Amino acid sequence: MDAHGPIGVFDSGIGGLTVAAALGRVLPREDIFYVGDTARVPYGGRSAATIQRYSREISSLLLEEGAKVIVVACNTASALAVPVLESELEVPVLGVIGPGAHAAVQATRSGKIGVIGTRATVRSRAYEEAIRNLDSGIQVSSMACPLLVPLIEEGWLEDPVTDSVIERYLAPLLQEGIDTLVLGCTHYPLLQSAIRRFTGNAIALVDSADNCALAVRDLLQKRGLVSDAGTGRLQVAVTDATGGFLQVAERALGLRVGEVLHRTVRPLTPVADPASCL
Amino acid sequence: MDAHGPIGVFDSGIGGLTVAAALGRVLPREDIFYVGDTARVPYGGRSAATIQRYSREISSLLLEEGAKVIVVACNTASALAVPVLESELEVPVLGVIGPGAHAAVQATRSGKIGVIGTRATVRSRAYEEAIRNLDSGIQVSSMACPLLVPLIEEGWLEDPVTDSVIERYLAPLLQEGIDTLVLGCTHYPLLQSAIRRFTGNAIALVDSADNCALAVRDLLQKRGLVSDAGTGRLQVAVTDATGGFLQVAERALGLRVGEVLHRTVRPLTPVADPASCL
Known part of the structure; x- marks a missing residue:
């Protein structure tokens, strides 16, 4: 694990930016990489198995960005997927519950x-x-x-x-x-x-959001993962369109999001028939 | 194409049951196979590319059921995906727009x-x-x-x-x-x-819903696809949990849905790296 990596934050959509904003207040020098799964938002009405699968897939996008910790900035995914992610991932995982x-x-x-x-x-x-x-x-x-x-x-x-x-x-x-x-x-x-x-x-x-940010600070301090090189940059990526809500959130939270990246979700279990390679 | 196949109907969720109910009134002897993509509902805020991909994937589930026509019982998917489906599929495709x-x-x-x-x-x-x-x-x-x-x-x-x-x-x-x-x-x-x-x-x-059902009847008559063996059975399948709305829809529409099947969406483009087979 590398203290220089960003804090990885994900939510089903853009709502988790409340957590990113709170992290920015509590840990102003840490870089944050945020992924909003706007291709499949909202998670709130779906089954546990589906929420766990989506959470695994989005976490793998954050790990590709070198995330040193994964913050599940979504209550639904925190409720249903944090134990699964904790047992499967090598970086610490923290939810909001x-x-x-x-x-x-x-x-x-x-x-x-x-x-x-x-x-x-x-x-x-x-x-x-x-x-x-x-x-x-x-x-x-x-x-x-x-x-x-x-x-x-x-x-x-x-x-x-x-x-x-x-x-x-x-x-x-x-x-x-x-x-x-x-x-x-x-x-x-x-x-x-x-x-x-x-x-x-x-x-x-x-x-x-506030309480989760404080818990992330405690965790980074305990594990020696506090960055001394971050610039407090927030990078937001989404898996589909952001809709009009990004502007609502920026205005209400006083966040400046800048350019939004796009990331494609890839199922983690290979779905191509191996026989097709023969 | 087989006149004995069901009418395939899909929607992002359960809302398209209004179309299934209208089809039942207009074509009471046709069997209907309905898929609600509840794992990814709602489509309404997503990008055109994502809506087209989801529509292709759900249509392939209906074709596996032998659907003789695909009814896109979702305005969002009708607006954005019907031309794509029409050009790619061998069965007729009809939207609500x-x-x-x-x-x-x-x-x-x-x-x-x-x-x-x-x-x-x-x-x-x-x-x-x-x-x-x-x-x-x-x-x-x-x-x-x-x-x-x-x-x-x-x-x-x-x-x-x-x-x-x-x-x-x-x-x-x-x-x-x-x-x-x-x-x-x-x-x-x-x-x-x-x-x-x-x-x-x-x-x-x-x-x-009503106008779409009448258009489906016209289309089946013109193409000689009216069934003389159907029993008017409605089979509903979903890609995830149905939530409480299925009961709302059944009550409001006077539908009897019975057992709901589950179907898993498989991405149509193979995503496994071919090199992994070597």
Whole structure:
């Protein structure tokens, strides 16, 4: 492993740029290579096996760029693929679930935590398990919010329609008495002020992006992988069109992305019939 | 070509079941084999090259089932991949754009037609071109409505949030003076009554599913491909999980889908390095 390599970050799409932006704040001298799998976004409704296959394929693109660590900046892939990647890859792998669960347990006073995310993240029960492993007395209530990502990608961040949808999804969690809410999707930090309008200040919002970035810093320090030669460059690559959301994310996050590269996903299992070589 | 084969129908997901349901009404004795590419749904935000590749791969699954005709029950793929499939495949290929454009031109009195669809469908200008080829004097106004599919898949068919979103998307088209609106996405027929609430009865709604089914009937009759042995069986296969939307579609369309098969997409271009065989 080479401390000079970039931090490899991937997401199903562009939402993980919230993690890249947080990494830039916490580790301003590290180079970041980001891949958004826009040819197959979103991962949130797919099966575990498919999410694991896609995550392996995108990780191999990051390894080709010399990534010294792989950050899974996607809650869905973190929930379903991090253990698989950890067992298969030689570089350290870090997802957003562990750091988010840790921060939520630190934040709660009532012992009641809410989690919002995609259908696949909620169905995986990954946050429940991570939180219960830290403190088995905590009550976790989860809600799948499949409309939030499309609303964010449409750029309706400050919008009465979005406010209505947030109210619909969050009201049942507030009735459960939660005092902490995990934003369990890397898109959701962009809705922080809209969510805050509904929840008020009494509820702690746990942003998976910030907590993940802090965990990456700890990991690099522990493993002696902090770079002294990086320039803080962010290189973004996608597997297909970026759509209009890249502009939404750049504006909302204050990121300057520059030229976006294209990468083609190659299935890792050879699919050509070996007999065809004869 | 064999008149006994099924009608092959594909969509990026489950939305194309509106076309399968319309085919069942118009051609009740034909067998239908439907593939929903749920591993890669939605196609609507992707590039033309990716949509063409996905369409080729899914068509090859239908040909393996002996499909005598391929119906592209997806506006995005119809807009971007039908010409490619027509030139490459030996069976007839029929999309939803042509029949929808034809019905819209028949319906309009004011000569002003509105089209709603995904970002990729609207960007392709496929409806504009098809309508202008039929009558160059017609004015076409288009609006990408990326939130409608997620709202439908969430099952919010009769919902004030959905009504607000519809109003936001359609108000500019109504201000243009349209008297005909093409529902340019196979999901949208499920929102027909919600759309009708906003537009009132003065605007003709053109349903791509119904018009496509009638065009398939004409084509089978002309080519002597009408089956006299089919039982009207609908077999649905998907490339990944179906999510909750299959139940929404079954209920809204009155379809009985039964057992859903799984199919794996295989890239058509061999990707293994031939040198690895040496």
